[in-house]
Amino acid sequence: MNTYHNSEKKINYMMGIDFFSVSIYNKYLELINYMKFILDKKYIIRGWKNSLYVLINLESGESRHISPLEFQAISFCDGNTDIDDIFILEPHKVIIRNFLKDDIIHISSDEKINKNQKYFSYDCSYIKQIHWSITRNCNCNCRHCYLSSPDKKYRDMPLDKCFEIIRQIAECGIQKISLTGGEALIRPDFWQIVDFILENKIKLSRIYTNGMAINESLIYNLKLRNIKPEFSISFDGIGFHDWLRGIKGAEISAVNAFKILNKNGFSTFSEMCLYKDNAHTIFDTVNFLTNLGVSGLKINVVSNTGSWMNNKKNHEISTKKAYDAFLRYIPEFFGLGSPMNLQMAGVFACFKGSRNFFVPAVKCTDDYKASVCEHAKEVLYLSSEGEVLPCVSIDLAKTNIKKTFITKSNTLKNILNKSYYLSIINLKIKELLKKNKTCANCKYCSLCGGGCRANAVLSGGNYFGIDLQMCEFFKGGYFEKIKEIAKIGSATVA
Numbered sequence: 001m002n003t004y005h006n007s008e009k010k011i012n013y014m015m016g017i018d019f020f021s022v023s024i025y026n027k028y029l030e031l032i033n034y035m036k037f038i039l040d041k042k043y044i045i046r047g048w049k050n051s052l053y054v055l056i057n058l059e060s061g062e063s064r065h066i067s068p069l070e071f072q073a074i075s076f077c078d079g080n081t082d083i084d085d086i087f088i089l090e091p092h093k094v095i096i097r098n099f100l101k102d103d104i105i106h107i108s109s110d111e112k113i114n115k116n117q118k119y120f121s122y123d124c125s126y127i128k129q130i131h132w133s134i135t136r137n138c139n140c141n142c143r144h145c146y147l148s149s150p151d152k153k154y155r156d157m158p159l160d161k162c163f164e165i166i167r168q169i170a171e172c173g174i175q176k177i178s179l180t181g182g183e184a185l186i187r188p189d190f191w192q193i194v195d196f197i198l199e200n201k202i203k204l205s206r207i208y209t210n211g212m213a214i215n216e217s218l219i220y221n222l223k224l225r226n227i228k229p230e231f232s233i234s235f236d237g238i239g240f241h242d243w244l245r246g247i248k249g250a251e252i253s254a255v256n257a258f259k260i261l262n263k264n265g266f267s268t269f270s271e272m273c274l275y276k277d278n279a280h281t282i283f284d285t286v287n288f289l290t291n292l293g294v295s296g297l298k299i300n301v302v303s304n305t306g307s308w309m310n311n312k313k314n315h316e317i318s319t320k321k322a323y324d325a326f327l328r329y330i331p332e333f334f335g336l337g338s339p340m341n342l343q344m345a346g347v348f349a350c351f352k353g354s355r356n357f358f359v360p361a362v363k364c365t366d367d368y369k370a371s372v373c374e375h376a377k378e379v380l381y382l383s384s385e386g387e388v389l390p391c392v393s394i395d396l397a398k399t400n401i402k403k404t405f406i407t408k409s410n411t412l413k414n415i416l417n418k419s420y421y422l423s424i425i426n427l428k429i430k431e432l433l434k435k436n437k438t439c440a441n442c443k444y445c446s447l448c449g450g451g452c453r454a455n456a457v458l459s460g461g462n463y464f465g466i467d468l469q470m471c472e473f474f475k476g477g478y479f480e481k482i483k484e485i486a487k488i489g490s491a492t493v494a
């Protein structure tokens with residue numbers, strides 16, 4: 001506390017009033033306290049080599065990059081510093097007021113900031129989240145599976161190696177892990193992995209599952225640990241889920257899983273793989289899932305890879321036909337008041353209840369300084385073999401990208417300091433265009449930026465190649481068509 005300033009405040013405030021009056025004295029104390037603020041307990045501040053100041057909400061797992069000025073301002077919110085101090089400038093005070101409005105800080109009543117909340121910097125690059133496939137084993141038999149291969153030699157990574165990886169993740173300051181498979185929930189040591197994640201103070205943010213292993217015992221185990229990860233459950237269209245999943249009763253299992261989770265207050269969303277036979281079910285599927293309490297749906301065309309190569313005959317849908325199905329559905333979606341969060345193949349995204357939609361495929365290219373994929377830059381995909389990749393979909397096909405594995409000697413920290421992996425996630429669009437003349441010379445490049453890297457790999461096995469889905473979208477006039485169609489539902493592109 002700055003005594004001089006508080007005395008001055010006292011004098012100004014007390015003008016003409018008996019200082020020793022108890023009520024006024026209390027008011028005076030309150031006034032002093034109003035000058036001190038403290039970072040809310042759910043927030044911590046961390047830094048990395050390439051992201052100097054990041055404010056992290058431990059409850060939601062959300063991160064916010066803050067400027068050096070914001071960092072200075074938040075440093076004054078330690079419960080003890082009087083922000084009326086002459087050294088605290090007006091711009092800091094403006095920021096402090098905004099943080100107060102956002103509930104990031106609150107008025108301090110002689111509290112002290114926790115040691116864990118204080119700024120700490122990690123000696124590597126920033127990664128927000130690990131998306132980890134902990135097994136390739138699965139209890140489904142999907143006709144489009146890209147992972148659960150009949151490789152008899154496959155063995156899950158032993159538990160001690162999983163622990164080592166979790167330690168390395170913690171050492172890099174990564175705050176969130178989402179688990180996937182195969183089917184993550186059938187790993188016999190699943191709870192030991194979860195417990196070690198929690199012991200290392202990492203948030204288990206989401207579990208990707210086919211839903212077949214979701215039951216009351218799972219809910220009991222989650223409640224026992226006081227955790228509430230979100231669940232993403234595959235659902236491939238009413239009446240068509242079993243066929244694609246290769247298991248009779250898979251659809252009922254998925255529906256029951258949604259019911260159990262939603263009844264117990266877990267947030268759920270879904271992913272639908274689009275193929276020829278289920279393309280007409282989008283309307284009914286969205287309504288059905290909405291009624292089940294599912295918060296959002298992501299629809300993607302089945303990828304031309306893995307088992308699908310043998311099963312797709314007479315069932316695959318062309319990109320063009322998929323876009324046509326989306327175009328037919330968009331007015332209906334807005335007609336129902338945007339019943340859930342919806343994303344369709346990177347060409348349409350809208351939040352529940354909104355009339356503004358956006359086209360994720362249109363990148364903010366900013367003179368092509370943006371990265372080729374902002375998602376891959378922050379979320380690292382870790383395969384069941386310990387390979388690090390820009391995203392799960394890039395594991396699908398043979399690529400021209402070099403393999404990088406986490407080992408005891410090549411730790412995650414090393415990888416996040418210098419590696420081929422790091423160079424490809426940080427690749428800027430303008431660097432991509434030097435390697436890809438077709439995109440560089442394309443008239444849609446300022447919108448498309450070369451498209452998605454996973455699709456580029458699927459389009460021709462080249463990480464730096466063109467994305468045929470985006471070529472169809474832009475060159476086939478679908479970008480314009482989606483904007484026009486949305487107008488029918490009085491929606492606007494945000």
Ligand code: SF4
Nearest residue numbers: 138140142145148182
């Ligand atoms: S649920 Fe996933 S991992 Fe399992 S068989 Fe289906 S696609 Fe493969």
Ligand code: SF4
Nearest residue numbers: 439442448450467471
């Ligand atoms: S539309 Fe095709 S060629 Fe043009 S920038 Fe996009 S991916 Fe490249």
Ligand code: SF4
Nearest residue numbers: 373375391452453454
């Ligand atoms: S590379 Fe493509 S599929 Fe992978 S995260 Fe980026 S946009 Fe998504």
